[in-house]
Amino acid sequence: MKKRVFEGGVDYVQILDKDGKVDEELEPKIAGDTLKKMYYHMVLQRKWDRKNMALQRTGRIFTYAPCEGQEGVQIGAMMATEAQDWIFPTYRESYLYHLRGVPLWKINLTWRGMEDGLKLDPKLRMWPAAIPIGTQLPYGAGAGYTIKMRGEKAAVLVFGGDGATSEGEFHDALNFSGVFETPCVFLISNNGWAISTPRKIQTKAETIAQKALAYGFQGLQVDGNDILAVYKYVKEALERARSGKGPFLIEAITYRMGPHTTADDPKRYRSEEEVAYWRERDPIERFKKYLYRKNLLNEEEEKKIEEETQKIVEEEVKKMEEFKPDPKDIFKYQYGGKFALTKNLEEQMKECFGE
Amino acid sequence: MKAHMVKALNMALYQEMERDESIVVLGEDVGVNGGVFRVTEGLYEKFGRRRVMDTPLSEAGIIGFSIGMATTGLRPIAEIQFQGFDYNAYHHIQQHASKIRNRTRGMMHCPMIVRLPYSGGIRALEHHSDSLETIYIHLPGIIVVCPSSPYEAKGLLAACARAEDPVMFFEPKRLYRAFKEEVPEERYEIELGKANVVKKGGDVTLISWGAMTYLCKMAVEELEKKGIDVEHIDLRTLHPCDWETVVQSVKKTGRCVVVHEAVKTLGFGAEIATRIMEKAFYYLEAPIKRVTAWDINIPLPALEDYYFPDKERIIKGVEEVMKEG
Structure with missing residues (x-):
């Protein structure tokens, strides 16, 4: 006997094309204020991101991982969450803390080399960004189990990149999440490159989304530079998760316009033509056209947002530079409870500060 | 019970x-x-x-x-x-x-x-x-x-x-x-970060944890019969370690043997010995002795007894330290 024991497929969705034309059948109903807020954050994020590149070049922050080109997937996904959802970002999503009220100057302290930038109230339900690739994936799965145990109506949004899908953590996270049916949405920003390694070297698979099928749940591929598609499908997946229907994988196709970090030179491994191709598919430009057509934005308002966001960025830099960390903090948070400052650490702290 | x-x-x-x-x-x-x-x-x-x-x-x-x-x-x-x-x-x-x-x-x-x-x-x-x-x-x-x-x-x-x-x-x-x-049936806690002085003694400090503490207890009994009064410390919490108890004991006895199942090179015994050197060097009457597994990969079970410290090696280690100085 021979019979087919598994069938599966993966859809690709784009709602807003590169010229800002919308697929009306798929267009989500989103309140005007929400659409404007999306635009505002994308503009502010890009201004802040470009400012950070400049700050690094002038030695005012250390190594920085830029996010230009990925605003659509990042803002779209984050705005699809609810306050009770846990978020597990990577280093490239650091702007997203701002959407839960963390000021930009504080986020930037991390890039300025100070832990104070990660001093995040757990009530925000955002994990400090993971630097080692993919490690946040199983932590997100575990957080989903906490939600399940407590019977909360919440979900977990776990970010990752195409490179992270090659790590064992990707397997562990999706496998545990599938087996224990944790309310997790794994969002893979496939930006084409892991430093100099192209997506095709990460996996022979046609899509990353299809990997979900092997773990017993569904995957979807979306145009990550289309904020409408990202918002709509991440929101749907989170709602599914909150209602107990288990995990979901979304692969968002996007592009990293800049270097991997300020320590990288992408000219060594990718062509100018490729970058130009993606410049035409910019997430902000197409969304702007959409808003103009919907009469939610005009030249005057656009200019106002430009000026306002520019001003915010400048002010936040000033606040960032005014902040002074307490050097003694490096000793004070190794342990809690009775080991908070052991005699051993106290002695070393005194030696360090010449007391 | x-x-x-x-x-x-x-x-x-x-x-x-x-x-x-x-x-x-x-x-x-x-x-x-x-x-x-x-x-x-x-x-x-x-x-x-x-x-x-x-x-x-x-x-x-x-x-x-x-x-x-x-x-x-x-x-x-x-x-x-x-x-x-x-x-x-x-x-x-x-x-x-x-x-x-x-x-x-x-x-x-x-x-x-x-x-x-x-x-x-x-x-x-x-x-x-x-x-x-x-x-x-x-x-x-x-x-x-x-x-x-x-x-x-x-x-x-x-x-x-x-x-x-x-x-x-x-x-x-x-x-x-x-x-x-x-073992009491009711709940009780043993404080973390606090070593246990299994037996007080004046001649030599013997430091161990885990299964080696069990072997050391047997060794201490035999050493007692040979007239060596061992102070035996079971570390319990290895990190953060109770250095005060260790240092106080060595200041009293002037001699120290550390026993562990891990290899000698960069085993925890190395850290213990160094801490003692830093805090109690002038109290030492003999070099600190480490009785450990050898610096080799663990043999398969047929030959593993050659690898781990046993009671005899512990006794020998303590006797060696007692002969010094």
Whole structure:
């Protein structure tokens, strides 16, 4: 006997094309204020991101991982969450803390080399960004189990990149999440490159989304530079998760316009033509056209947002530079409870500060 | 009641899970099967599959999942079936469990216990007999605990279940069923970070933990008959270590022998010896002696007795130190 024991497929969705034309059948109903807020954050994020590149070049922050080109997937996904959802970002999503009220100057302290930038109230339900690739994936799965145990109506949004899908953590996270049916949405920003390694070297698979099928749940591929598609499908997946229907994988196709970090030179491994191709598919430009057509934005308002966001960025830099960390903090948070400052650490702290 | 270490640990897990609903036990075969060493026996029946989880076969997955649970409000107690298999989870402990409190400046922490049946002496297969406590002691932010008897195991595990940071709990598997002793049925804690002076003495300080404490106790009895008055310290918590008790003792005796199952090079004995040099050098009457496993890969079980310290080597080590100076 021979019979087919598994069938599966993966859809690709784009709602807003590169010229800002919308697929009306798929267009989500989103309140005007929400659409404007999306635009505002994308503009502010890009201004802040470009400012950070400049700050690094002038030695005012250390190594920085830029996010230009990925605003659509990042803002779209984050705005699809609810306050009770846990978020597990990577280093490239650091702007997203701002959407839960963390000021930009504080986020930037991390890039300025100070832990104070990660001093995040757990009530925000955002994990400090993971630097080692993919490690946040199983932590997100575990957080989903906490939600399940407590019977909360919440979900977990776990970010990752195409490179992270090659790590064992990707397997562990999706496998545990599938087996224990944790309310997790794994969002893979496939930006084409892991430093100099192209997506095709990460996996022979046609899509990353299809990997979900092997773990017993569904995957979807979306145009990550289309904020409408990202918002709509991440929101749907989170709602599914909150209602107990288990995990979901979304692969968002996007592009990293800049270097991997300020320590990288992408000219060594990718062509100018490729970058130009993606410049035409910019997430902000197409969304702007959409808003103009919907009469939610005009030249005057656009200019106002430009000026306002520019001003915010400048002010936040000033606040960032005014902040002074307490050097003694490096000793004070190794342990809690009775080991908070052991005699051993106290002695070393005194030696360090010449007391 | 009289109990061996497996029973003592099992009692502790049962009591802690009853006391604190946020505790979840997870690992390979810990549920229906009650764990390959039966430490989690009966928990699945009592607390159900949501709190006693049989997981997929992945050490990295178990620890990664646990870190996610621990940093969002649960208290996972994970079992790694054999410590020799924890290397593929080590990066999670090193990169995140140990650092989360510091990198968030105290806003988040990771209260989890990783139970690690470790070391040899049970004729296990290749790769099952490592003693890698040192690689965890090397990590700031991690608590490393190693009980030496059923009584110690129950009290220390209870204390760990209320600790605020990740605990690597090394269980000497050769002691699991080696002997029984009186273990109170009611809950009690043994303070973390406090060494136990097993026996007071004036001639020489003998330092050990885990299964080596058991061997050292036997050695101390024989040495007593030979007229050597040993002060025997069981460290219990290896990290952060109770250096005060160690240093005070060596200042009194002027001589010290450290015993461990890990290899000599960069074993914890190296750190202990150095600390003594820093704090009590002028009190020493003889060089510090380390009785350890040899600097070789662990032999397969047929030849493993050549590898681990035994009672005779401990006695010889103490006698050597007594002859000096």
